[in-house]
Amino acid sequence: MSPDQRTPAPAAAVTVENLQIATTSGAPVVTDVSFDIAPGEVLGFVGESGSGKTTVGLSLLGRVRRGLRITGGSVRLGQVDLLDLGDDELRRLRGSQVSYVPQDPASSLNPALRIGLQLRETLEAHDSAGRNVHDERVAQLMREVALPDDPAYLRRYPHELSGGQQQRVGLAMAFANRPRLIVLDEPTTGLDVTTQATVLATVRELAAAHGVAALYVSHDLAVVATLARRVAVMYAGRIVELGSADQLFEVAAHPYTRRLVGAIPSLTGDRSLVGIPGRAPSPGRRPPGCDFAPRCALRVPECETGVPPLSQVTAGHSARCIRANDVVRQGPVRVRDRTRTVQPDAEAPVLALRDVVARYGEVEVLHSIDLTLGRQECLAVVGESGSGKTTTARSIAGLHRDWTGSIRLDDLELEHSARDRSTETRRRIQFIFQNPYGSLNPRKTVAQTVGQPLQAFGIAEGAEAASRVSDMLEQVSLSAGHTHRYPDQLSGGERQRVAIARALISSPSVLICDEVTSALDVSVQAAIVDLLGGLQRELGVSMVFVTHNLPLARSIAQNVAVLAGGRIVEYGETTAVLSDPQQAYTRELLANTPVLGPTGTTG
Amino acid sequence: MSPTDTVPAGVEEVVTTTPPVRPSTLLVRALRLWRTRIGASFGLLLVLVAILGPYLAPHSPTDFVAIPNTPPGGAAGLLGTDYLGQDVLSRFLYGGRGILVMAVVSTGIGLLVGVGIGLVAAYARNAWDDVLMRGMDVVMAFPEIMLALLAVSLVGPDPWVVIAAIAATTAPRVARVARGSAQPVVERDFIEATEAMGVSRLRILTGELLPNILAPMMVEASLRLTYSIGVISALAFLGLSSDPNGPNWGTMIQQNQIALAVQPWGALMPILAIALLTIGTGMFGDGIARTAAGVDRGRAEG
Numbered sequence: 001m002s003p004d005q006r007t008p009a010p011a012a013a014v015t016v017e018n019l020q021i022a023t024t025s026g027a028p029v030v031t032d033v034s035f036d037i038a039p040g041e042v043l044g045f046v047g048e049s050g051s052g053k054t055t056v057g058l059s060l061l062g063r064v065r066r067g068l069r070i071t072g073g074s075v076r077l078g079q080v081d082l083l084d085l086g087d088d089e090l091r092r093l094r095g096s097q098v099s100y101v102p103q104d105p106a107s108s109l110n111p112a113l114r115i116g117l118q119l120r121e122t123l124e125a126h127d128s129a130g131r132n133v134h135d136e137r138v139a140q141l142m143r144e145v146a147l148p149d150d151p152a153y154l155r156r157y158p159h160e161l162s163g164g165q166q167q168r169v170g171l172a173m174a175f176a177n178r179p180r181l182i183v184l185d186e187p188t189t190g191l192d193v194t195t196q197a198t199v200l201a202t203v204r205e206l207a208a209a210h211g212v213a214a215l216y217v218s219h220d221l222a223v224v225a226t227l228a229r230r231v232a233v234m235y236a237g238r239i240v241e242l243g244s245a246d247q248l249f250e251v252a253a254h255p256y257t258r259r260l261v262g263a264i265p266s267l268t269g270d271r272s273l274v275g276i277p278g279r280a281p282s283p284g285r286r287p288p289g290c291d292f293a294p295r296c297a298l299r300v301p302e303c304e305t306g307v308p309p310l311s312q313v314t315a316g317h318s319a320r321c322i323r324a325n326d327v328v329r330q331g332p333v334r335v336r337d338r339t340r341t342v343q344p345d346a347e348a349p350v351l352a353l354r355d356v357v358a359r360y361g362e363v364e365v366l367h368s369i370d371l372t373l374g375r376q377e378c379l380a381v382v383g384e385s386g387s388g389k390t391t392t393a394r395s396i397a398g399l400h401r402d403w404t405g406s407i408r409l410d411d412l413e414l415e416h417s418a419r420d421r422s423t424e425t426r427r428r429i430q431f432i433f434q435n436p437y438g439s440l441n442p443r444k445t446v447a448q449t450v451g452q453p454l455q456a457f458g459i460a461e462g463a464e465a466a467s468r469v470s471d472m473l474e475q476v477s478l479s480a481g482h483t484h485r486y487p488d489q490l491s492g493g494e495r496q497r498v499a500i501a502r503a504l505i506s507s508p509s510v511l512i513c514d515e516v517t518s519a520l521d522v523s524v525q526a527a528i529v530d531l532l533g534g535l536q537r538e539l540g541v542s543m544v545f546v547t548h549n550l551p552l553a554r555s556i557a558q559n560v561a562v563l564a565g566g567r568i569v570e571y572g573e574t575t576a577v578l579s580d581p582q583q584a585y586t587r588e589l590l591a592n593t594p595v596l597g598p599t600g601t602t603g
Numbered sequence: 604m605s606p607t608d609t610v611p612a613g614v615e616e617v618v619t620t621t622p623p624v625r626p627s628t629l630l631v632r633a634l635r636l637w638r639t640r641i642g643a644s645f646g647l648l649l650v651l652v653a654i655l656g657p658y659l660a661p662h663s664p665t666d667f668v669a670i671p672n673t674p675p676g677g678a679a680g681l682l683g684t685d686y687l688g689q690d691v692l693s694r695f696l697y698g699g700r701g702i703l704v705m706a707v708v709s710t711g712i713g714l715l716v717g718v719g720i721g722l723v724a725a726y727a728r729n730a731w732d733d734v735l736m737r738g739m740d741v742v743m744a745f746p747e748i749m750l751a752l753l754a755v756s757l758v759g760p761d762p763w764v765v766i767a768a769i770a771a772t773t774a775p776r777v778a779r780v781a782r783g784s785a786q787p788v789v790e791r792d793f794i795e796a797t798e799a800m801g802v803s804r805l806r807i808l809t810g811e812l813l814p815n816i817l818a819p820m821m822v823e824a825s826l827r828l829t830y831s832i833g834v835i836s837a838l839a840f841l842g843l844s845s846d847p848n849g850p851n852w853g854t855m856i857q858q859n860q861i862a863l864a865v866q867p868w869g870a871l872m873p874i875l876a877i878a879l880l881t882i883g884t885g886m887f888g889d890g891i892a893r894t895a896a897g898v899d900r901g902r903a904e905g
Contacts, residue, residue: 397799398799399795399798399799418798418799418801419798419801421801423801426799426800426801430799431796431799433792433795433796434792435792438791438792438793439791439792439793439796440793441793441811441814441815442815443814443815444814452797452800452802453800456797456800456801456802457800457801502796
């Protein structure tokens with residue numbers, strides 16, 4: 001009789017058990033994290049900022065950031081527990097058995113060394129084979145990541161490569177010594193969708209071909225859904241749900257996962273986005289019960305008494321929620337119908353661009369742009385980096401002044417630079433910047449920042465200004481408690497709300513939003529887009545919404561202009577353009593956009 | 604739709620991860636470091652001596668009270684007499700005020716001019732930037748003391764000449780630091796946001812840029828003050844003060860150095876005072892610099 005009747009599970013390449021990581025002062029950052037990854041499998045590791053996903057990723061290399069320490073648990077690679085190893089043993093392991101692909105390829109490659117040399121160094125660090133052997137291996141590695149393997153290319157420096165090529169060199173280095181485990185920390189975050197698609201395909205092929213277990217850390221559920229069959233969702237340092245991608249995105253058993261899925265803009269569905277109220281608790285301030293309870297709509301008193309265990313819902317699907325079965329019974333994440341926006345009045349455009357050509361020095365970056373923005377219309381300007389979408393927005397706002405052609409606001413021909421425009425014109429066109437961390441003066445309080453336009457445009461002062469500021473803050477859902485805070489005391493989403501309040505307080509006719517959500521988490525992005533859409537309808541302002549995110553454009557804009565290489569390649573009603581693209585470029589863009597769920601494949 | 608949907612994201616609790624770094628808080632934090640405290644006490648002590656000294660002095664600084672170079676004790680007073688028989692203690696208590704006032708005024712003028720030039724250069728981002736900063740480089744090519752000596756020997760040892768000369772050598776050094784600190788700030792979007800509102804350039808410089816470079820400017824101010832004290836004392840030591848026989852720490856060192864062996868106090872006291880004053884301002888500036896840098900990296904405690 002065999003000692004074990006059960007079928008043995010396939011040997012996992014890496015097993016993490018009860019991993020605990022805390023700050024040096026004792027506040028738990030990561031609690032009770034357990035998972036395993038089989039050889040050749042890609043496990044998606046999803047979470048918003050501060051969830052601890054990167055901390056877990058780094059701990060698989062036996063490493064933690066300064067100020068943190070591993071307080072318990074094990075990370076077993078085969079029979080070896082990485083957490084028991086000394087520095088020297090870990091160093092031998094890193095790069096050969098375990099490797100890491102960081103988020104920013106530009107900073108992970110040494111800018112002073114040719115890429116061929118860097119790849120060879122990676123090989124030589126763990127192997128003493130001769131130079132000729134390595135030359136052949138380096139060429140092979142380059143072919144694996146679909147880069148040219150000729151000596152001339154290998155003699156290039158990292159800055160002579162595009163972001164996608166740099167990241168593929170990073171992948172080649174990570175896979176060079178055929179590690180058993182590879183940790184990818186948001187490696188496609190800074191990349192365009194087309195580049196992202198090829199990098200993702202490379203990761204998938206290499207992991208499968210060489211039997212490498214991969215942990216793919218990302219904040220982007222859609223990306224993870226296209227790449228990983230199994231996904232773990234992190235929240236406040238714990239895995240709250242673990243299961244197959246399909247299970248998670250269709251029959252999520254944890255309320256957080258459901259809300260997260262609901263916050264993702266969809267390319268096919270016509271719906272408004274729903275953000276998650278509140279914010280994740282930070283280390284040291286976590287509630288005694290379920291971490292998500294304070295923000296959860298399904299909360300019952302028991303939720304606040306103890307941390308729910310990670311319990312099985314169906315085979316291979318577990319969730320850390322005592323009401324998991326009730327959550328599952330709600331069925332697939334419901335899609336709320338989008339509130340129809342006011343039909344824009346195309347007859348009397350508020351803003352019209354005719355034959356706008358913009359330059360940066362000698363280089364022409366916009367070639368003959370024609371756009372029309374109707375009253376109360378929201379126009380999305382979509383494109384990849386370098387398409388000229390931001391230059392278009394900046395030219396309208398008068399922040400970029402080197403342009404020719406005509407931009408008219410109603411009947412008024414606009415001056416090129418904001419400085420040359422009248423105060424009234426400047427008041428009527430407002431601009432919201434991409435990065436709320438840079439667009440607010442760190443030395444000014446929220447009230448000072450929001451009140452500044454009132455003063456600059458001579459709209460109101462004193463008590464009148466103060467009351468307008470508090471009204472405006474209320475409209476962007478900031479409480480009175482925020483009034484006298486400084487930007488460093490606000491979260492990213494709150495900062496962007498302040499920026500929105502500053503733009504809208506002068507009652508502009510045209511609001512220009514330049515990638516206003518790209519620095520924010522998905523749930524915050526959903527809340528911000530929801531807010532912008534609501535305010536746009538309420539205040540009757542026309543909006544130019546610049547984004548690289550096609551699904552996002554769909555959820556807010558009536559019309560869309562697709563830009564590529566400084567030209568408009570397609571321009572029309574959003575639903576029409578996205579469901580029936582006429583141009584090959586738009587079709588390719590759509591096909592490369594990662595989407596959620598089985599019905600998600602387009603193009 | 605659940606009832607909580609009406610509550611917007613992120614309005615509930617705010618967790619301040621990095622404490623706000625405003626100049627006032629910076630000072631409070633810096634004072635947690637021992638080097639800042641010691642520096643501040645040295646500086647404060649010497650400033651008190653310089654300001655209150657004249658009221659406490661037992662004699663007039665120019666009265667002859669005993670035989671020259673009498674060691675301390677008896678009729679010669681606590682610190683004895685100097686090379687002319689004047690009371691060393693009285694001259695010491697009188698001798699700081701001039702140096703301190705001149706150092707503070709000249710450093711202040713240099714700071715104002717330097718910060719102004721630095722901000723304009725950083726904000727201009729065009730040929731003016733080069734013109735201004737290369738001009739500063741030309742002034743900086745002269746060593747501080749050389750330029751001061753040149754001015755004093757051409758015009759005469761009038762206090763205003765010394766102040767102007769020191770301010771002129773301070774300004775370019777401050778301008779470099781101000782421009783360097785302001786450059787990354789100029790690139791941030793909030794500057795562009797105020798430009799788009801049509802806020803005047805002067806208001807952008809003073810209202811938006813300046814508050815963001817106050818921390819490095821505080822460090823620079825204490826460093827420049829240290830140098831100014833040194834230069835003014837050195838000029839007095841070389842005999843280039845407006846009143847060659849007036850009480851002045853620099854003059855005292857020069858006058859009494861020959862008698863070091865018999866009556867050291869005449870030279871030693873002013874040396875100690877200048878040393879403590881410069882060490883104090885230096886340590887104080889260092890403390891602020893370390894705190895500012897530590898806070899920037901998210902580590903508040905030193």
